[in-house]
Amino acid sequence: MRIICSLLLLGLLASCSPISRPALTKKFNGIEKDLKDHTGFILYDLDKKKNVFEYNSAKYFTPASNTKIFTMFASFKILGDSVPALRYVQNGDSLIFWGTGDPSLLYKNVFNNNRVYDFLRNAPVPLYYSSSNFHTSSLGDGWAWDDYNYYYSAERSPFPVYGNIFTVKLEGDSPRIYPPYFRKHYSRGEQKERNQFIREIHSNDFKFHPGLRRSSTREWDIPIRVDKDIIVTLLSDTLKRDVKPVSKLIPQNTKTLYSMPVDSLFRVLMQESDNFIAEQLLLMCADAVSDSLQPEIAIKYVKENFLKDLQDEPSWVDGSGLSRFNLFTPRSVVQMWQKLYEMVPRERLFPLLAIGGKKGTVKNYYKGDPPYLFGKTGSLSNNHCLSGFLITKSGKTLIFSFMSNNFVAPTSSVRNNMQEILKMIHERY
Structure with missing residues (x-):
């Protein structure tokens, strides 16, 4: 299986600069067939202000702890700095x-x-x-x-x-x-x-x-x-x-x-993927906009006031992503990162996130000097997701969402494919 994926990725290497959509689509088709999973991916160029590649980006996936991105956004909007x-x-x-x-x-x-x-x-x-x-x-x-x-x-x-x-x-x-x-x-x-x-x-x-x-x-x-x-x-x-x-x-x-300071919670939320903090943040948001600690209140408030422009309405039910009732599309996840990037200064936002090769759940993966990946993982049994910011060697900042659901292969196989694809985009875009 690894040999097949490596051959596919060699083809990807030759087609990433500039990105060849047909070639990339072919590679994702091959990986999806090989792993027998459901894969979604989207790549957004902040400078061009447009998506440069999409694969099943409008399909719904179980986001697992990528739900915490929505929770952090809600908390930034509602709680302030303390x-x-x-x-x-x-x-x-x-x-x-x-x-x-x-x-x-x-x-x-x-x-x-x-x-x-x-x-x-x-x-x-x-x-x-x-x-x-x-x-x-x-x-x-x-x-x-x-x-x-x-x-x-x-x-x-x-x-x-x-x-x-x-x-x-x-x-x-x-x-x-x-x-x-x-x-x-x-x-x-x-x-x-x-x-x-x-x-x-x-x-x-x-x-x-x-x-x-x-x-x-x-x-x-x-x-x-x-x-x-x-x-x-x-x-x-x-x-x-x-x-x-x-x-x-x-x-x-x-x-x-x-x-x-609220950043003390955000850092543990995003780097260590702390489920408890995520759930409690959503309760605090509900407390701030009502007199009841009830997560549904916070979710409804955020969706109605800040997320009406999402291309795909999220099915969002908790703060942590433990629930399998959560369903997001890759392009909605990227839109959420866009909102955070526009709202929070980069020098404040990036240190709060998991940093490839340095901190959090990607400490042992996506290594680069300097680091090139800042984001959030999400894992449940048979599901693995990764999204965030990708810094290319050419100096561009990209936003991506990579979602893999319903696989029976080892998570390490899924992660290895993600790592190789994202590294190649980092090097070639």
Whole structure:
């Protein structure tokens, strides 16, 4: 299979400068036939302000984490430069607060300036927490239900703590659990093929199953089963002071506490493809345009106010791309990158993205000196996508979207074809 693809790509090499549409189409037909997948591709020249090549660019594909491009765009449009952490009212004898969805409090994957922690820890009056503005399910539509035990499927919530995960480190046969609150939920289970920590689906009870085989994995991040009681319990335990739940609708006269620059979230979102941050950003957008933390509100608002000019209306249902209900076309993805490029200065935008050979999910691929690829990957089982900006040796900046769905070949085969094609365009366009 690799020999066939290499021969096709040799032909591509000869036809990329200038791009020969018939030759490129033939190469994509051959690769699609060889991999038995569905492939879409589009290449847009920023200088010429036009598409220079398209292959199935108007077909719909499962975007996986390319959905995060839409989420970042929404967040740039709605949130501004700072992350709203909580909304609060302070009466004479109490401080009542509501979450905005900010994922950063004590989340190890994000820089934390402790502003929210210090604000709550040092409040001079009793603390009361209300979750009355949260109106969505913990897991998204179209998510795989049996992924609940994996870190990439952390639950959505109005006021996350610790990124809605707890961490278990195995030292010998003894687990070290953080935060310590979850020690009481631990027990030991039967032996399995490999070391596993498995949480009960409807509670935070979890078991360690020692493995028959040695495993290099020594650390696990396990999603917390979230409700308002666990939120106030964790806050009380962490702040070393009582936080009590209260059922109170959010009033119009709340004040807002901000936690950090929004770029601190975007960098982890785009480089590490953090699903949890993506989902929480969409909740924050909903909070900003309504009084409800509900992703559908944010999606509807963005589509109606900013995306009516897309050539193909996206089927957009979550922030992260975990849902297989998401469907985008390659040309809509390129249009989204165009919007971001026009809205955000290049010197701010590019460092937030995965950088070929340098940072994020493309650190080991698309290598160049200097880097020539800045973008976002997206992967689910049998689906792999890549889109973003391609800098050519001639100095041009191109936008591309490469989407491959429904393949049964190894993802590495799909990625290798993407890498070779994009590198050739980089060298020859």
